[in-house]
Amino acid sequence: MGKIDDILKQNAHRPYELPHRSWAFYQQWNHVLFFHWSVDPELLQPMLPKNLDLDLFDGKAYVSLVPFSMQQIRPKFLPAFQPVSDFHEVNIRTYVIKDGKPGVYFFNLEAGKSLSAFISRQLSGMPYEKAKIERSQGKYVSSNAFRHFFLDIEFAIKEKCNDKTEIEKFLTERYAAYVDIKGKLFRYDIHHKEWEIKTVDIQKLHLDYRLPGLEFAKKQPDLIHYSDGVEVLAWPKVEV
Numbered sequence: 001m002g003k004i005d006d007i008l009k010q011n012a013h014r015p016y017e018l019p020h021r022s023w024a025f026y027q028q029w030n031h032v033l034f035f036h037w038s039v040d041p042e043l044l045q046p047m048l049p050k051n052l053d054l055d056l057f058d059g060k061a062y063v064s065l066v067p068f069s070m071q072q073i074r075p076k077f078l079p080a081f082q083p084v085s086d087f088h089e090v091n092i093r094t095y096v097i098k099d100g101k102p103g104v105y106f107f108n109l110e111a112g113k114s115l116s117a118f119i120s121r122q123l124s125g126m127p128y129e130k131a132k133i134e135r136s137q138g139k140y141v142s143s144n145a146f147r148h149f150f151l152d153i154e155f156a157i158k159e160k161c162n163d164k165t166e167i168e169k170f171l172t173e174r175y176a177a178y179v180d181i182k183g184k185l186f187r188y189d190i191h192h193k194e195w196e197i198k199t200v201d202i203q204k205l206h207l208d209y210r211l212p213g214l215e216f217a218k219k220q221p222d223l224i225h226y227s228d229g230v231e232v233l234a235w236p237k238v239e240v
Contacts, residue, residue: 013194023233027073030229035065035221043213049180055097057170067140088112088133090142103176125181154204161197186237192230200226
């Protein structure tokens with residue numbers, strides 16, 4: 001448990017204290033790309049549960065597209081099972097706040113394995129869907145036939161960002177995920193060490209992801225980041 005203790009001890013970067021309850025799941029979010037768009041808050045707020053507010057930065061709301069590789073996800077006292085625990089993911093999220101606790105709200109989550117998508121959806125209540133996802137060095141391709149979402153990226157990783165800006169911290173240092181389940185709002189608390197982010201050279205970016213009134217293919221991202229990843233602890237959901 002030495003590694004877990006080290007993760008828990010490094011918490012000064014959090015916007016609020018660690019949960020007092022025991023964590024329930026371990027997971028790794030590896031090889032992460034972040035694409036961020038600024039969005040009119042008036043377009044986004046109606047898409048949220050009625051008791052959840054957008055978290056704004058300088059009066060702007062943000063939506064992010066985040067492709068990465070989920071690995072080693074497991075319950076606290078059980079080993080990971082690679083056929084389910086390891087899968088590629090793409091999610092679309094925005095930034096929200098409830099009771100002073102900033103977090104993220106997912107509009108859509110895609111997993112590259114059918115069984116992983118099903119189990120994740122059943123256990124978490126989050127809107128996981130199956131997508132065909134292929135990843136190789138410097139490339140990430142995803143296709144969601146159900147929603148006609150598409151992503152085709154080629155990139156090269158550059159230098160580490162030693163001094164993150166306030167907007168970079170706002171968009172990455174999030175330690176809660178909110179989800180609406182049958183009209184009730186829940187929060188999942190998470191914890192990890194502070195994100196180490198790098199600049200990235202995007203050599204190809206073809207995408208077709210949409211929300212009501214928003215088509216991300218028509219606008220270049222305002223910010224793009226890459227991270228090698230973080231080890232994550234997650235707590236059971238609580239109703240808020």
